[in-house]
Amino acid sequence: MLGQLVNGRAEAAVEAGDRGLAYGDGLFETLAVVGGQPRLWDYHMDRLLEGARRLGLPEPPLTTLREEARYLVQGADRAVLKIVLTRGAGEGRGYRPPARPLPTRLLSLHDAPLHPPEHWDGVDVRLCRTRLAAQPALAGMKHLNRLEQVLARGEWRDPAIAEGLMLDDNGLIIQGTATNAFAVQGRTLITPPLSLCGVAGVMRRYVLEQAEALGLGVEHRGLYPEELGGVAEMFLTNSVIGLWPVRAVANRPLAVGPVTRRLQEAVAGEALAPAGGRG
Structure with missing residues (x-):
């Protein structure tokens, strides 16, 4: 992995009680990065917004995601950017979603896959x-x-x-x-x-x-x-x-x-x- 941000912090980690880890309660997007630019950004954000609406997640902070993505991909000629959005930590154990979720956002940059x-x-x-x-x-x-x-x-x-x-x-x-x-x-x-x-x-x-x-x-x-x-x-x-x-x-x-x-x-x-x- 070339770099990551958890809620905007490079040294942070995802909580063990995060519902994304516990239940897969969240969404993700995988973007190609070419010449330092994430490709099809608007398309990915459209799908992320629609997925959040269907799951009942708070609306993703698109401006913040864009800024964090720009920070991570700067100087990357060919790479893959992954964006994960979860419902965050729950109110104790159990499947019931929290009434006021505090979503976790995780952005990570990876080497381009070595496909022949x-x-x-x-x-x-x-x-x-x-x-x-x-x-x-x-x-x-x-x-x-x-x-x-x-x-x-x-x-x-x-x-x-x-x-x-x-x-x-x-x-x-x-x-x-x-x-x-x-x-x-x-x-x-x-x-x-x-x-x-x-x-x-x-x-x-x-x-x-x-x-x-x-x-x-x-x-x-x-x-x-x-x-x-x-x-x-x-x-x-x-x-x-x-x-x-x-x-x-x-x-x-x-x-x-x-x-x-x-x-x-x-x-x-x-x-x-x-x-x-x-x-």
């Missing part, structure tokens, strides 16, 4: 056994409860597999362990609606906006794994990597086509694409 540059040319992915449970009250939110993703990501160690796709209880593809999933059919993008489970990624939102600007259609629906043989292209997104084309799912090959490449170029400046590489 070849990932931006195409990745192999697997299907995960761990399913995503339906919970409309939390669907789409970037909350701190990520045990489903932890279990799914623990299913493989093979470095040749870049990501795993997670299904819902009906067997529909919802997302990757840390990515959103898109399929391409003609000039239409197909992506799950995320109304029952999954995370509505910031890069997903950005890609959907770029698709509209490029005249591409969008269809919000899930896909069964066996349907992938009938799609033209597939790709994965998140706010750190930008966009990875998918060249195979569970050893079934897919084409890396022109729609994927065009969108990859459109989002390249907002993520940690490899220097001199694709994206």
Whole structure:
């Protein structure tokens, strides 16, 4: 870790009784830092505000977060900034939220992940056994409860597999362990609606906006794994990597086509694409 601030203090620590630690009672955002600037800042803050509203947290102090982020990222050419907002310490033990919560904010700066540059040319992915449970009250939110993703990501160690796709209880593809999933059919993008489970990624939102600007259609629906043989292209997104084309799912090959490449170029400046590489 390159640096951190807890409620604005570099030497402070999170209390042992913080509800974020005890119950996952909070939210987080993970931002790419390029050239000393956190990318897609407004998009991340929009999602943080919406998540806080849905969880009943006090409105995040956006001006303070911006100032603290600027302090941490100064001089960082390529890095990752993580922002965590919890409900703070509770009134003793128990699940009941405090009537007047005092939120904890934690900002930390990390080295850019060492993904192979070849990932931006195409990745192999697997299907995960761990399913995503339906919970409309939390669907789409970037909350701190990520045990489903932890279990799914623990299913493989093979470095040749870049990501795993997670299904819902009906067997529909919802997302990757840390990515959103898109399929391409003609000039239409197909992506799950995320109304029952999954995370509505910031890069997903950005890609959907770029698709509209490029005249591409969008269809919000899930896909069964066996349907992938009938799609033209597939790709994965998140706010750190930008966009990875998918060249195979569970050893079934897919084409890396022109729609994927065009969108990859459109989002390249907002993520940690490899220097001199694709994206």
